[in-house]
Amino acid sequence: MNDLTTPQLAQAAVSQDDINAAVWAACDTFRGTVDPSIYKDYVLTMLFLKYVSDVWQDHYDNYKAQYGDHPELIAEMLKNERFVLPASASFYALHALRHTPGNGERIDKALHAIEDANLSKLRDVFQDISFNSNKLGDEQQKNDILRHLLEDFAKPALNLREGRVGSLDVIGNAYEFLIKNFASTSGKKAGEFYTPPEVSTLMARLMAPQPGDEICDPTCGSGSLLMKCGRLIREGAGSRKYALYGQEAIGSTWALAKMNMFLHGEDNHRIEWGDTIRNPKLLDGANNLKHFDIVVANPPFSLEKWGFEGADADKFSRFRRGVPPRTKGDYAFILHMVETMKPGTGRMAVVVPHGVLFRGAAEGRIRQKLIEENLLDVVIGLPEKLFYGTGIPAAVLLLRKHKADDQVLFIDASRDFEAGKNQNVLREADLQRIQATVAARQPVPRYAHLATQAQIAENDFNLNIPRYVDTFQEETPIDLMAVRRERLELKAELARLETQMDAYLKELGYE
Amino acid sequence: MIDANLFSLSQTTAVQSGYPFRGTIEGAQDGGVIALQMKDVDPESGIAWAGALRTHLPGRKGPSWLQPGDLLFVAKGARFYAVVVDTPPMPSVCGPAFFHLRVQPGVAVEPAFLAWQINQPPFQRLLMQSAEGSGQLSIRRPVLEALPLAVPPLSQQHRIVALDRAARAERATLRRLIQNREQQLHALAEALSAASMRSQQATRP
Numbered sequence: 138m139n140d141l142t143t144p145q146l147a148q149a150a151v152s153q154d155d156i157n158a159a160v161w162a163a164c165d166t167f168r169g170t171v172d173p174s175i176y177k178d179y180v181l182t183m184l185f186l187k188y189v190s191d192v193w194q195d196h197y198d199n200y201k202a203q204y205g206d207h208p209e210l211i212a213e214m215l216k217n218e219r220f221v222l223p224a225s226a227s228f229y230a231l232h233a234l235r236h237t238p239g240n241g242e243r244i245d246k247a248l249h250a251i252e253d254a255n256l257s258k259l260r261d262v263f264q265d266i267s268f269n270s271n272k273l274g275d276e277q278q279k280n281d282i283l284r285h286l287l288e289d290f291a292k293p294a295l296n297l298r299e300g301r302v303g304s305l306d307v308i309g310n311a312y313e314f315l316i317k318n319f320a321s322t323s324g325k326k327a328g329e330f331y332t333p334p335e336v337s338t339l340m341a342r343l344m345a346p347q348p349g350d351e352i353c354d355p356t357c358g359s360g361s362l363l364m365k366c367g368r369l370i371r372e373g374a375g376s377r378k379y380a381l382y383g384q385e386a387i388g389s390t391w392a393l394a395k396m397n398m399f400l401h402g403e404d405n406h407r408i409e410w411g412d413t414i415r416n417p418k419l420l421d422g423a424n425n426l427k428h429f430d431i432v433v434a435n436p437p438f439s440l441e442k443w444g445f446e447g448a449d450a451d452k453f454s455r456f457r458r459g460v461p462p463r464t465k466g467d468y469a470f471i472l473h474m475v476e477t478m479k480p481g482t483g484r485m486a487v488v489v490p491h492g493v494l495f496r497g498a499a500e501g502r503i504r505q506k507l508i509e510e511n512l513l514d515v516v517i518g519l520p521e522k523l524f525y526g527t528g529i530p531a532a533v534l535l536l537r538k539h540k541a542d543d544q545v546l547f548i549d550a551s552r553d554f555e556a557g558k559n560q561n562v563l564r565e566a567d568l569q570r571i572q573a574t575v576a577a578r579q580p581v582p583r584y585a586h587l588a589t590q591a592q593i594a595e596n597d598f599n600l601n602i603p604r605y606v607d608t609f610q611e612e613t614p615i616d617l618m619a620v621r622r623e624r625l626e627l628k629a630e631l632a633r634l635e636t637q638m639d640a641y642l643k644e645l646g647y648e
Numbered sequence: 649m650i651d652a653n654l655f656s657l658s659q660t661t662a663v664q665s666g667y668p669f670r671g672t673i674e675g676a677q678d679g680g681v682i683a684l685q686m687k688d689v690d691p692e693s694g695i696a697w698a699g700a701l702r703t704h705l706p707g708r709k710g711p712s713w714l715q716p717g718d719l720l721f722v723a724k725g726a727r728f729y730a731v732v733v734d735t736p737p738m739p740s741v742c743g744p745a746f747f748h749l750r751v752q753p754g755v756a757v758e759p760a761f762l763a764w765q766i767n768q769p770p771f772q773r774l775l776m777q778s779a780e781g782s783g784q785l786s787i788r789r790p791v792l793e794a795l796p797l798a799v800p801p802l803s804q805q806h807r808i809v810a811l812d813r814a815a816r817a818e819r820a821t822l823r824r825l826i827q828n829r830e831q832q833l834h835a836l837a838e839a840l841s842a843a844s845m846r847s848q849q850a851t852r853p
Contacts, residue, residue, distance in 0.1 A: 614835075614838070615831050615832075615834060615835035615838070617832065617835050620828055620831050620832055620835070621832075623824075623828055624825070624828050624829075627821050627824055627825050627828065628825075630817075630821050631818065631821050631822070631825075634814050634817055634818045634821065635818075637814050638811055638814045638815065638818070641807050641808075641810055641811040641814070642811065644807050645650060645804060645807050645808065645811070646650060
């Protein structure tokens with residue numbers, strides 16, 4: 138009897154790790170031939186296609202079992218699916234033809250057919266990805282690689298039917314697993330500026346998202362940070378009443394964000410494609426910048442060509458506190474975020490390099506204004522080597538439209554982490570300590586300091602964390618008399634050793 | 649001058665490979681065996697038993713246990729050297745980065761003398777000439793076994809070992825003297841800045 142039940146159980150209980158391993162193995166097909174920054178788009182798109190096909194097939198089979206074999210009836214019922222899948226565009230149709238040349242063209246056509254059938258959701262999502270591209274090599278190599286890719290995704294481990302996988306999150310997590318691994322294996326090139334999961338968790342928790350909040354990430358990348366915020370609301374209040382907004386400059390990353398959102402079941406989102414500084418896309422009815430309850434971002438560190446030329450004449454006057462320097466975009470993103478906070482509930486968290494805390498000139502003047510307007514709430518210094526592709530330590534700034542007091546809390550969290558070989562990580566306890574300190578808003582010796590506006594002004598509005606949080610270990614006072622006594626003892630010991638060694642040398646025949 | 653006879657290392661000493669752990673050694677709190685690794689050994693201070701990893705031995709084959717008076721020879725990495733095994737607190741083996749040396753019974757060689765000679769420039773030169781490897785250098789066992797030792801009578805060996813021990817003590821004492829002087833200067837600087845702070849506070853209105 139057991140013999141019969143065991144395999145079924147094994148099939149039902151599919152673990153996240155199994156799926157992660159299977160998708161990671163699918164990348165082997167590309168390794169050595171194509172650069173990770175290129176093939177990540179192919180693997181991630183294929184995962185999305187497989188997911189849509191499997192869900193479709195799952196529902197098709199259910200209807201068939203329920204209503205018998207009436208293709209027209211079933212087809213009619215399937216028109217109400219979340220994603221409509223034209224028959225020729227199914228993964229399985231592509232897989233069946235994998236040995237016939239023309240894989241690249243067939244996949245491209247399938248993707249466009251899916252896009253056309255789901256225009257409201259997937260408009261333009263597949264425009265930047267071409268499986269028929271010469272990036273994959275000549276015709277024969279391309280057919281070969283894609284055949285392998287189709288076969289990899291046809292493996293039983295990657296059967297993504299709801300009946301097998303259960304919750305949607307498993308697929309979404311596999312997707313994020315891939316994005317994270319691409320980020321950590323190839324650094325900045327493939328991961329652009331992927332935020333480490335603990336940092337985005339920290340930012341989401343510090344923002345304390347509430348049901349009904351509108352949440353925005355103006356440099357959303359693959360959208361993980363937004364989804365962390367959404368998940369907190371769902372877990373906390375069990376509510377799906379929130380809206381996610383995002384903007385991403387790189388077309389292929391924007392497409393990844395869209396697919397990521399759908400794979401996580403976050404259908405209620407608006408992710409726009411475009412440069413946030415030069416061309417903000419998230420506007421309200423009157424063509425002004427839309428305001429949000431929560432604005433979070435991990436903008437590119439000190440972006441060189443951020444759009445200085447147009448900043449003076451910015452039609453949203455985001456730079457009225459001053460124009461950031463030509464080659465450092467940090468404050469451009471911060472100011473954009475400040476301008477998109479809602480007047481009452483608006484709050485924001487942004488990851489910045491430390492230079493933002495102390496650089497002078499234009500940046501110093503902008504910083505001074507932000508502090509004088511009592512917008513800056515908390516400054517958190519993070520450990521070094523947390524981010525992929527750069528070892529520099531970063532800081533998280535929290536700003537708030539409506540602050541409880543006019544002070545700024547400084548937290549030096551740079552010494553709390555688990556050391557890794559190339560990468561450090563924040564542990565749950567480290568996150569909790571930061572959260573608790575922010576919540577308490579009280580000084581903690583050698584960890585946190587609550588600075589008044591006057592004190593910051595006294596420091597010329599320099600926010601360098603060591604100026605406020607004194608981490609210097611007080612040394613025990615030295616007893617000079619004891620030091621002197623020890624000195625005499627040591628000298629006597631030396632003299633004794635000298636005599637001893639002389640004696641040995643003499644015995645050995647050296648005098 | 650000291651009289652000495654020339655032997656190859658294998659004439660006086662049995663050389664065995666370290667325990668063939670595969671990959672990372674799995675630690676176990678309740679393990680009954682200590683597995684010494686490179687990090688536990690230092691040419692100046694010897695073996696740090698306290699920080700060493702406890703484990704269970706996987707294989708079936710009886711390992712070559714470390715005994716007091718054995719030598720560990722570091723055969724891989726930036727520096728080749730030997731340390732004498734003092735008293736292991738429980739059954740212990742060394743990892744594959746080491747060779748396990750034991751002076752053969754009846755041979756008039758003091759282990760501490762052997763370690764000393766291995767760590768001295770003439771023998772080190774021979775080791776560097778025989779080291780092989782593209783990533784990191786290592787010494788193969790037959791190569792080590794063939795290297796020559798100059799062995800004086802036991803009484804002389806004892807004196808050399810005693811001299812070496814005294815020289816180590818001298819080094820340690822000199823280091824403490826340097827630290828001691830630094831403490832004096834620190835105390836001076838602290839007193840100076842404390843005094844100036846006090847006077848500044850006093851002059852404030």
